Amino acid sequence: VPINTTLTLQPEHPFVGDNITLTCSSTIQRWPKGYGTSHLSYQFHGNTRGATDNNELQIQKLIKSDKGTSIKCQATDDLRKVSNMSNTVTLDPFYGPENVVVEPEIRYINVTEGTTLGPIHCIAKCNPECRYNWNQNISGNFEPVKNKFISKNNQSVHMHVPTITRNQAGTYRCRVDHPVVKGRSKIKDIIVNVQSPPTKPTITLRPNNPFVGDNISLTCKSTAQRWPGNIPAHLLYQFIGNNRGEFNNNRLIMNNLTKLDKGTNITCQATDDLGKVSKISKTVILDPYYGPENVVVKPAIRSLNVTEGSALGPIHCIANCNPECQYIWKQQMTGNFHPVKNEFISNNSVHVPTITRNQSGTYRCLVDHPEANNRTKIKNISVNVQYSPKITEIWLSSNNESSGLSTPITYNFNEEVIVKMTLRIESNPDPQILFNSSLLKFKIINIKINGYIDYISNLPSLKCEDSGNYQILARNGIPYADTRTVSLKIYCKPRNATAESGTIGTKVGTEESIVLNFISFPAPNVTWLRVTSFKWTILKERYDYKHKINSKIHIRTEEDFGVYGIKICNQFGCIVENITLKPQDKPETPKNFSVETATFRSLNISWIAGFNGGHEQTFSVHYKATDDFKWDKRNVQTSNIRTGSTVYYTLDQLKPDTSYQVTVVSKNIHGQRNASLEFKTEDMPEAPQYFSVGLVTDKSVILSWIAGFNGGHQKTFSVQFKTTDDDKWDVHTVHNDRTRMGSTVYYKLDQLKPDTRYQVMVLSRNIHGHRDTSLEFKTKVEYPGKSTSKTTSISTLSIVLACGYPVLFAVIIVLLVVINRRNKSSTGGSNPTNINSTTSDEYTVIQRGNPTFTEPYSTLQSPTESTALRADSIETDTYDECGIITDIEVNQTIDNRKSGNSKDEHESGKENTKERMYANMKI
Structure with a gap:
C-alpha cells in the first residue's frame, strides 16, 4: 500500500495573477527483492480548475475567489491499493495595495486657521493587511506626521489635526505598503490650504444727509489671507436689512429714496471662498430729509x-x-x-x-x-x-298796492290774485325765507341808498286751503332766526269734491251711504239732481274751507241703479258731481233646476236664469257618476240670457242604469253660485241569450233562451215568427213571470206547417224599448198512421226529461237518436244515405241550437264541464212552461222521416251552420 503521501505548493506565497504548481508524492515497497518498482497514479481532491500531469496540478492566474480553496491528494498503485489522504493545502493568494482612496475624496482641502483638519481617512485593500504612513511636505521634503495626529483601525489610518495653523498648510501624502513583499507600495496626495477668516468690514454712506428722491450708495470693505503663499482671499459681500437696490460686489446703490426708507437698518458681512463669514459691520440707519x-x-x-x-x-x-x-x-x-x-x-x-x-x-x-x-x-x-338775519321791513301787496307791516294784519285774496312779498333783511350769509314752512325763492334787490338788501318774491299760487296765519321766517343757519306773522283768507268756489269711489257697486236690498269731501270758502249749499227722499248733511271740518257732506240711497229694485247728480254751490260758483250706483254681485243661483226627461244614455235638464249681478254671466254643467271622484264639465253655449229666461240643456253619452250628480254653475267676474240634483239613467233590456231550437216536429218546435238584464224595469218576452217566403209576422206573447237574469225560458210554437222553413225572433222589452235575437229552422215531414207507442214514449220521455233535467236532456236525445238508427237498420230496406242525412239533420238542430244540447259526447264523458249552462247558472224550476207541452204527442218516427231527409239535409247544410246560428243570436 502507498504511504507517506505529501502535497507541496510552489511558489510558497503566490500573488493574485501568479501561476502555481501543487506536487503530490508517495512511496511503496514490494517483495521479494528484485521485483521492479511499483507504478503509482495520483488524484487531487478539492480542485475546481487547473490541469493535472501525473503527480502535479497547475493552476493558471490565481484570482481572489481562489482564496479558501482546500486541495488534497491520494496515490493508487497498480494493484489498486489507495494511500492515505495527504496534507491539505489551502489557497490564500496575496494582493495589494489596491483601490487606494483618501476620504473625503478631494484633491484640495480648504480650512480656516484655528479650525479642525480632518479626520482624513486613507483606505486601501491588501492581503495580508496593508501598512499605512502619513507624511507632510515641509521645505520640499516629506517628513512623517506626528503620531498624535494619527490613529488606526483594521482597514485604514486616519489623520486628524484638532487646531490647524498656517505653518501646517501644504501637501499631505498617504503611503500604502504590502506587509510581506517589499516594493509593492502606492501613494495618495492631498493639498491642505489654511486661510484666515475675513476681518470685520466697514460700511460708509454717500451723501451723508440725503433727501427723499436722492440716490445713495453704501460701500462695504473687509480683508482675508491664505497659506501657503500668503495670497489674499477672494471675498463676497452681503448687505443685511436692505429690501431694494442694486448690488455691485461690495457696493449697494439705492435710487430715489422714499419716506418708507426711513428707519431702514443696513449692515454688511464678508464671506471668503471657504464659506467663512466675517463679523457684522456697524449699522447705517437711513433717515432721509423731506x-x-x-x-x-x-x-x-x-x-x-x-x-x-x-x-x-x-x-x-x-x-x-x-x-x-x-x-x-x-x-x-x-x-x-x-x-x-x-x-x-x-x-x-x-x-x-x-x-x-x-x-x-x-x-x-x-x-x-x-x-x-x-x-x-x-x-x-x-x-x-357770519351773523344772524334781522327783518327790518315787510310788505304784502296785490294790484300794485303795498303796506308796511309792524303788527299781524289779515289780508283777503281770491285764488286768482298774485301776491308779492318784499322783505328788507340784514344777514350774512343770505337768508332762506320760509313762508309758513314753504321755502320761497326770492329775487335779491340791492338798495344802495341806505345799504339795506331787499328780498322780493311772488308767493306760491294760493288756494282756498291756504287760508290761515302764516309765519315768515328768515334764517341763514346762524342762531336766532327772525320771524314775522301775517293772516290770509282765500276765497274760492266749491272744488275738489272727492268720494271714496265715483262708481259704487252694490246689491238690491242694500242702503249705500254717500260721503263727499270738498273745498269751499265760504260754506256751500248741496242739492240732489235726482228725486230722492234723502237730505244732505253738511259738516265743517277743522278748517273753514274744508267740508264733508253725507246722504243715503236705498236700492230697492234694479231701477234704483244709475247716475245720481249732486250740485254744490256758493257765491263764487257751482260744481256738479255724479255718483254712479251699479249692480255688483255674484249671479243668483239658477232657479227651478230640474230634470225634464231622462233616457238610458241622456238627460234633459232645465233651469231659470237669475239676476246676473250686473255682469255677464255664463253657465256650465258639472256632472259625475256618484261612485266617481272626477267631475266632467260642459260649458253651456248661451247668448242674450236675461233674468227669468229658461235654459234647456241635454247631457248625452251617459252610462245606462247609473246614478249621477249634476251641478249647474252660474258665474260672472265676482264669483259663482250653483244648484245641484241627482238622477239615474234608464236602459233597454239585454237581448235574449243562447236562443236555440230544441225538439222539432212536423207541426211544432221547442224554443229556449236565457233571460238577460232587464234594464232596470220589468221586461216581457214575445216570439215573432213567419215562414221564409211570407212577409207577415205572427206574434205570440210569452206568459212567464220568471224572467230573472240567467233564467232559462222554454216556449213551444205549434200549429206549424210540416216540412216548412221558418224564421223566428224572440224580443225582450221594457218601458225604454226592446232588443231581440233570431234564428231559422225547418219543420219535419208528416207521415200519417205511423205513430207507435215507442215513438210516443220516446217523445214523451224527451219532454219529461227536458222539463225535469235540462242538463241531461242533450245526453238522452243523443242516445235516442242512436237507438232509432239501430231500429231503422233492423227493419231493413233503409237507405244508408237517408239515415246519415237524418242523423246529420237532427244532430245539427240539437248541437247548434241550444247550449243545453251542446257537445253530447263531452257531456256524457264529463257532465260537470258542460260548456253551455252550468248547473249553478240554470234555474231548474223554469220548466213551468212544461204544463203547456206535456200533452204533446210526437207522432214522427224514425221510419216515416226518410222521405224528407235529403232535402232537409241539403237546406240545413246551407242555412243552419254554426256561424249562422251565432249571427242570429247577436243583438
Missing part, C-alpha cells in the same frame, strides 16, 4: 365760516418735514399780508377768542424747512364772519 409737504390747514377747508362773537380756531397748520418744519401765520389787510399778532399764535396754530365781522379775510400759513433754503410752501384759508 418737506415741507402735505401742507394742510385744519379744519381742512378753504373757506371757514365763523359766527360773529364766537372764537376763530384754533386753526392748525400742519405739514410734514424731516427735521421738524418751521411755521409763520399772516393775515391779509388792505391788500397786503401782515403777521398775525402773537397773542393769537400758539406754536403752529392761530386762535382768535372773540371774532368780529371786520376780522374777516384771508389767513396764510408759511412752512419752511430748517436745513434747506427755497423749500417754502404756503396755505391760505378764507375766514367769513
Whole structure:
C-alpha cells in the first residue's frame, strides 16, 4: 500500500495573477527483492480548475475567489491499493495595495486657521493587511506626521489635526505598503490650504444727509489671507436689512429714496471662498430729509365760516418735514399780508377768542424747512364772519298796492290774485325765507341808498286751503332766526269734491251711504239732481274751507241703479258731481233646476236664469257618476240670457242604469253660485241569450233562451215568427213571470206547417224599448198512421226529461237518436244515405241550437264541464212552461222521416251552420 503521501505548493506565497504548481508524492515497497518498482497514479481532491500531469496540478492566474480553496491528494498503485489522504493545502493568494482612496475624496482641502483638519481617512485593500504612513511636505521634503495626529483601525489610518495653523498648510501624502513583499507600495496626495477668516468690514454712506428722491450708495470693505503663499482671499459681500437696490460686489446703490426708507437698518458681512463669514459691520440707519409737504390747514377747508362773537380756531397748520418744519401765520389787510399778532399764535396754530365781522379775510400759513433754503410752501384759508338775519321791513301787496307791516294784519285774496312779498333783511350769509314752512325763492334787490338788501318774491299760487296765519321766517343757519306773522283768507268756489269711489257697486236690498269731501270758502249749499227722499248733511271740518257732506240711497229694485247728480254751490260758483250706483254681485243661483226627461244614455235638464249681478254671466254643467271622484264639465253655449229666461240643456253619452250628480254653475267676474240634483239613467233590456231550437216536429218546435238584464224595469218576452217566403209576422206573447237574469225560458210554437222553413225572433222589452235575437229552422215531414207507442214514449220521455233535467236532456236525445238508427237498420230496406242525412239533420238542430244540447259526447264523458249552462247558472224550476207541452204527442218516427231527409239535409247544410246560428243570436 502507498504511504507517506505529501502535497507541496510552489511558489510558497503566490500573488493574485501568479501561476502555481501543487506536487503530490508517495512511496511503496514490494517483495521479494528484485521485483521492479511499483507504478503509482495520483488524484487531487478539492480542485475546481487547473490541469493535472501525473503527480502535479497547475493552476493558471490565481484570482481572489481562489482564496479558501482546500486541495488534497491520494496515490493508487497498480494493484489498486489507495494511500492515505495527504496534507491539505489551502489557497490564500496575496494582493495589494489596491483601490487606494483618501476620504473625503478631494484633491484640495480648504480650512480656516484655528479650525479642525480632518479626520482624513486613507483606505486601501491588501492581503495580508496593508501598512499605512502619513507624511507632510515641509521645505520640499516629506517628513512623517506626528503620531498624535494619527490613529488606526483594521482597514485604514486616519489623520486628524484638532487646531490647524498656517505653518501646517501644504501637501499631505498617504503611503500604502504590502506587509510581506517589499516594493509593492502606492501613494495618495492631498493639498491642505489654511486661510484666515475675513476681518470685520466697514460700511460708509454717500451723501451723508440725503433727501427723499436722492440716490445713495453704501460701500462695504473687509480683508482675508491664505497659506501657503500668503495670497489674499477672494471675498463676497452681503448687505443685511436692505429690501431694494442694486448690488455691485461690495457696493449697494439705492435710487430715489422714499419716506418708507426711513428707519431702514443696513449692515454688511464678508464671506471668503471657504464659506467663512466675517463679523457684522456697524449699522447705517437711513433717515432721509423731506418737506415741507402735505401742507394742510385744519379744519381742512378753504373757506371757514365763523359766527360773529364766537372764537376763530384754533386753526392748525400742519405739514410734514424731516427735521421738524418751521411755521409763520399772516393775515391779509388792505391788500397786503401782515403777521398775525402773537397773542393769537400758539406754536403752529392761530386762535382768535372773540371774532368780529371786520376780522374777516384771508389767513396764510408759511412752512419752511430748517436745513434747506427755497423749500417754502404756503396755505391760505378764507375766514367769513357770519351773523344772524334781522327783518327790518315787510310788505304784502296785490294790484300794485303795498303796506308796511309792524303788527299781524289779515289780508283777503281770491285764488286768482298774485301776491308779492318784499322783505328788507340784514344777514350774512343770505337768508332762506320760509313762508309758513314753504321755502320761497326770492329775487335779491340791492338798495344802495341806505345799504339795506331787499328780498322780493311772488308767493306760491294760493288756494282756498291756504287760508290761515302764516309765519315768515328768515334764517341763514346762524342762531336766532327772525320771524314775522301775517293772516290770509282765500276765497274760492266749491272744488275738489272727492268720494271714496265715483262708481259704487252694490246689491238690491242694500242702503249705500254717500260721503263727499270738498273745498269751499265760504260754506256751500248741496242739492240732489235726482228725486230722492234723502237730505244732505253738511259738516265743517277743522278748517273753514274744508267740508264733508253725507246722504243715503236705498236700492230697492234694479231701477234704483244709475247716475245720481249732486250740485254744490256758493257765491263764487257751482260744481256738479255724479255718483254712479251699479249692480255688483255674484249671479243668483239658477232657479227651478230640474230634470225634464231622462233616457238610458241622456238627460234633459232645465233651469231659470237669475239676476246676473250686473255682469255677464255664463253657465256650465258639472256632472259625475256618484261612485266617481272626477267631475266632467260642459260649458253651456248661451247668448242674450236675461233674468227669468229658461235654459234647456241635454247631457248625452251617459252610462245606462247609473246614478249621477249634476251641478249647474252660474258665474260672472265676482264669483259663482250653483244648484245641484241627482238622477239615474234608464236602459233597454239585454237581448235574449243562447236562443236555440230544441225538439222539432212536423207541426211544432221547442224554443229556449236565457233571460238577460232587464234594464232596470220589468221586461216581457214575445216570439215573432213567419215562414221564409211570407212577409207577415205572427206574434205570440210569452206568459212567464220568471224572467230573472240567467233564467232559462222554454216556449213551444205549434200549429206549424210540416216540412216548412221558418224564421223566428224572440224580443225582450221594457218601458225604454226592446232588443231581440233570431234564428231559422225547418219543420219535419208528416207521415200519417205511423205513430207507435215507442215513438210516443220516446217523445214523451224527451219532454219529461227536458222539463225535469235540462242538463241531461242533450245526453238522452243523443242516445235516442242512436237507438232509432239501430231500429231503422233492423227493419231493413233503409237507405244508408237517408239515415246519415237524418242523423246529420237532427244532430245539427240539437248541437247548434241550444247550449243545453251542446257537445253530447263531452257531456256524457264529463257532465260537470258542460260548456253551455252550468248547473249553478240554470234555474231548474223554469220548466213551468212544461204544463203547456206535456200533452204533446210526437207522432214522427224514425221510419216515416226518410222521405224528407235529403232535402232537409241539403237546406240545413246551407242555412243552419254554426256561424249562422251565432249571427242570429247577436243583438
